[in-house]
Amino acid sequence: MTLRLLLLLGAGALPAAAGAQVAPVTRSVPVTASAPPVCAIREPIVAAGGQINFRGLNGNTLQIDHLVDPHTLAAAAASVNITFDAVCNYPHRLILEAQNNGLWQTSQRPPDAPPGFAYAVPYTATIDWGVEHGRLEADAKVRRIADRSILVDHPTSGEITIRLEIDAGASNTQANAPLLAGSYGDTLRITLEPQ
Amino acid sequence: MKFVSLGLTALLAAASGAASAQSSSGLPTPFSVIGNVPVLCTAGTLTEDNGVFAVGVLVDLSTGLLRHDLSAPPKVLHGTFCTSRSTITIEATALIAQASTGTPPAGFSNSVDFTAKAEGWTPSPAVFTTSAATNPNAVQTRDTGFTGDITVSIGDFTTVGGPGLRLVEDPLYQGAVVVTLAAAN
Numbered sequence: 001m002t003l004r005l006l007l008l009l010g011a012g013a014l015p016a017a018a019g020a021q022v023a024p025v026t027r028s029v030p031v032t033a034s035a036p037p038v039c040a041i042r043e044p045i046v047a048a049g050g051q052i053n054f055r056g057l058n059g060n061t062l063q064i065d066h067l068v069d070p071h072t073l074a075a076a077a078a079s080v081n082i083t084f085d086a087v088c089n090y091p092h093r094l095i096l097e098a099q100n101n102g103l104w105q106t107s108q109r110p111p112d113a114p115p116g117f118a119y120a121v122p123y124t125a126t127i128d129w130g131v132e133h134g135r136l137e138a139d140a141k142v143r144r145i146a147d148r149s150i151l152v153d154h155p156t157s158g159e160i161t162i163r164l165e166i167d168a169g170a171s172n173t174q175a176n177a178p179l180l181a182g183s184y185g186d187t188l189r190i191t192l193e194p195q
Numbered sequence: 196m197k198f199v200s201l202g203l204t205a206l207l208a209a210a211s212g213a214a215s216a217q218s219s220s221g222l223p224t225p226f227s228v229i230g231n232v233p234v235l236c237t238a239g240t241l242t243e244d245n246g247v248f249a250v251g252v253l254v255d256l257s258t259g260l261l262r263h264d265l266s267a268p269p270k271v272l273h274g275t276f277c278t279s280r281s282t283i284t285i286e287a288t289a290l291i292a293q294a295s296t297g298t299p300p301a302g303f304s305n306s307v308d309f310t311a312k313a314e315g316w317t318p319s320p321a322v323f324t325t326s327a328a329t330n331p332n333a334v335q336t337r338d339t340g341f342t343g344d345i346t347v348s349i350g351d352f353t354t355v356g357g358p359g360l361r362l363v364e365d366p367l368y369q370g371a372v373v374v375t376l377a378a379a380n
Contacts, residue, residue, distance in 0.1 A: 024284075025238040026378035029270055031349060031370040033250035033290055033307070035362040038259045087259040089303065090364035129300075157259065157361050158303035 035118035039092055039192035042085040047161065052079035054164075062164070067103075067121070069168070073178035075121050078167040086129070087157040088192050095191040096162070097147040102140025102172060103184040110182060117180045125188065126163040130156035130192050138186065140172040151195060160190065197344065212340040232278055234378040239275035239345065246270065248349055252292070253307060253368060259361035261354045269348035275316070276342035277376060283345070284334045287311040289325040291357060292365035298348040304360040310351040315344055325370070326353060336379055347374055 046056050053076055055063040062080065069076045103121040104110075113119035120140035127134040129152065136148040169176035248267040255262050292305040299305045308326035317335035324330060349372060353358050362368075 025236050026373055026375045027238045027241060027272055029241070029246050029248055029347060029372045031248040031250060031267070031290055031372060033253045033368040034366050035253045035292070035364050035368060036256070038254055038256055038363045040257055040259060087361050088257050089254070089361050144251045154300045155303050155361070155363050156300065
């Protein structure tokens, strides 16, 4: 009887050993990485369509074909769409800044403007960036920095589109005033930055 | 059951027979020395870099797109052994942004797939790709006992959703690789 019991115990021990054998062993290795905040803007290109009285881009310079109507010497209408491939992978702010608040004479010492003449040209810049939109009125009333800031509460990628428009007869004095001779320009700066 | 009863009977008879032989002849009693080696596997020890695949910065800082040169040093499971036929299984989960959860904005992704591989145990490595619907090569079998090192590596990173998507900013993307060794029947 004793022997029989021992044998039964032995038989019971075999499945237990088999159970230990089957238990798998594992090693888990975490994989970690990061994506830091990134904002990037590529070089501008002129978008197809809607280009009136602009010659196009030369590097980062947009050249207006004819700034004035040759018959009236008032500002001629002009418009262009330019786009920038861009990305910001976190909530951010887009700032469009016009250094001169309009097209002003580029010479350091422009002549005094006689009465009846315009000596700066206002324009508007319309911005589309993802689902956000904005508008900068460079009214040329005072030569100063003008800017427009847009808060973007989500990562955005795609194209920043800026439409520049000069109305026919636009002037910093009165509408359709003839424009004083000279070279005119402004500098637009686009910035993507943390909020 | 019936067979067991017969066996018991035979063994009892043999025991009594041996007792009588000893008392009558004085010959040494034969005895058996027995032992067994259980079927056993260990996964060894991991000695590199705190046991973490540190991939680093995922994105090209000038584009926001996934870098093409991502890598992490392989890990080695030292002193791994199995005393019998065994299977090795590898599984992995994609790198997922831990803070930027939810559906990413248009043009963005918040996860990265990769392929994990365990080599050195079986003739063909065990391979698991997190983007694959099935991973038939994730389980490999070795027919004999073995001891050695298992090298675990990761690579072939791809952005979930497509290569044109950017990754949302997040200080921690996390995934995992799990290697399992099991005795096979």
